[in-house]
Amino acid sequence: MSAPAPATDALSRLQIARDSQGAIRVRLSGRWTLADGLPSTDSVARELESAPAGTRLVFEAAGLETWDSALVSFLFSAAGLAAARGSAVDTSALPEGARRLLDLSLAVPARVMPQTPKDDALTARVGEVALRAWRTAGDALDFLGETVVALGAFLRGRARFRRVDLMHALESAGVGALGIVALINLLIGAVLAFVGAVQLQQFGASIYVANLVAIGITRELGALMTGIVMAGRTGASFAAVLGTMTVNEEVDALRTMGLKPVEFLVLPRVLATSLMLPALVAYADVLGVLGGTFVGVALLDLGAVEYLRATQSSLELRHVVIGLVKSVAFGVVVALTGCYYGVRCGRSAAAVGEATTRAVVMGIVLVVVVDAVFTVLLHLLHL
């Protein structure tokens, strides 16, 4: 051996030198375990690059103490570098176990997957997003169309689904949501009264807090907050249940039995949610006004009778009806979004999580968008 070109790593477990025939000799010594960390193959790569192509790579292991996958992993990477430079690798001096594991890892050549070159230009990325959005919109429209057809079949008494599923959905989207809807709307009514009171007290008009809460809750916030709560609760539940059914091939099983998943799974859920939402919103309205009453009586020194009388005089039927009509639309939107993402779920556990998240996010966004559309339309209609 002559003309050594020493290159050692920090732990001095690796020494690289050239022998008289020009071969690169890699001497491994000390402990090569995962607990001691994995030495880099940079020094081997540098040496291979500086040597003529086809230079032999020889491993020596005279000073090697203990080893595990750290050594085999290093050898595997080094063998890959050598193969790229057309260099033969001599592993005869390595421990037999390490040599056999290395042979095993190299036995099947890595599969080269054909890759389409990715265009990273801004225009390409915008185009990709736009195309995906277009496809999703088309698909969602298909789904909506299927649901409308199923609804038509239901109205003609020809829809096929289990009544017990409708009952379950009614319970889940109705009674099951009473607690959370009560809590949220009670607090919203109280907060609205409190914020209003701070401003109205300055003008000596505290009693108008009752008007603010009554109209704000029944016309707007009762329905909106209930819609948002239901998107997070029932929409997520629909997406998770239907997503899991998709992953478990239960939806495929329905199809091969000649049963339409939209009729069988989506229709009862849409019907239940759109039927239950108005009932929940009526309940939410009462609790919202109750929350406002509590603040009015406890903090603003208004009499309970006085407050409720002011509420009654300010409350017109149209405000309540508008809130209830909106709630039907919110129910349809929440159920459709949850079911859409559930039925179109991928085929893995992660896909169910993704479907649920998307259902909640899109459900909330659509509830707010629908609310905005209603507000503009009602303004135009002077209602």
Add this chain to the structure above:
Amino acid sequence: MAFGSRIVQRDIRFQIRRGEIFVIMGDSGCGKSTLMRHMIGLNRPAKGEVLYDGEPLWEADEDTRERFMDRLGVLYQGAALWSSMTLEENVSLPLAERKRLGPGEARDVARLKLALVGLAGFEGHYPAEISGGMRKRAGLARAMALDPEILYFDEPSAGLDPLSSRRLDDLILELRESSGTTIVLVTHELPSIFELGDNAVFLDAERRTMIAQGRPEQLKHSEEPKVRAFLERGRL
């Protein structure tokens, strides 16, 4: 067969005779289950057609295809029982919906089908309450509910111990013998292939096409080294 621009398998052409047990085999990821999904009306072929008695499956309108589904039964890899229903409800649902049987009649037939697969007494159990092998048998009872002419099995032995697997194989043979049902089996289990298969095709993942067709015993002597190695559980 393709997913978007990615071709899974191409140039597939074979015939299944009435009453035979036909095996679709190949290495993992070659598209066996995907081929089955094309044959049972779940995935539309990118090109080509699936013919039953010379009638096209995919050219037909949706209602015809739906009626056609009554002639097929499918046992999915994970059984795919409807988890919110009891075993009896799982089997009686297709009877009530497709054959328009009353609740009592559908229940009686469902009980018979469950008894045929050795699950008498488990009618009120939910899928989560029984073992994997029992779920497979319950899935088979549901697949048989409508007395299908063709039964498809997707990896019937997957996840089963040797005894349960053997029991299911015996059941498949018994079904064919007793009712003459045509059976299509997607599997890579060698004992099932040799014991049950009358005919078979071999799909290759690398070449993305079918590379052999014939009786499993004959295919042991195929010109294709990969098919020989597969069937002999040997090295290439």
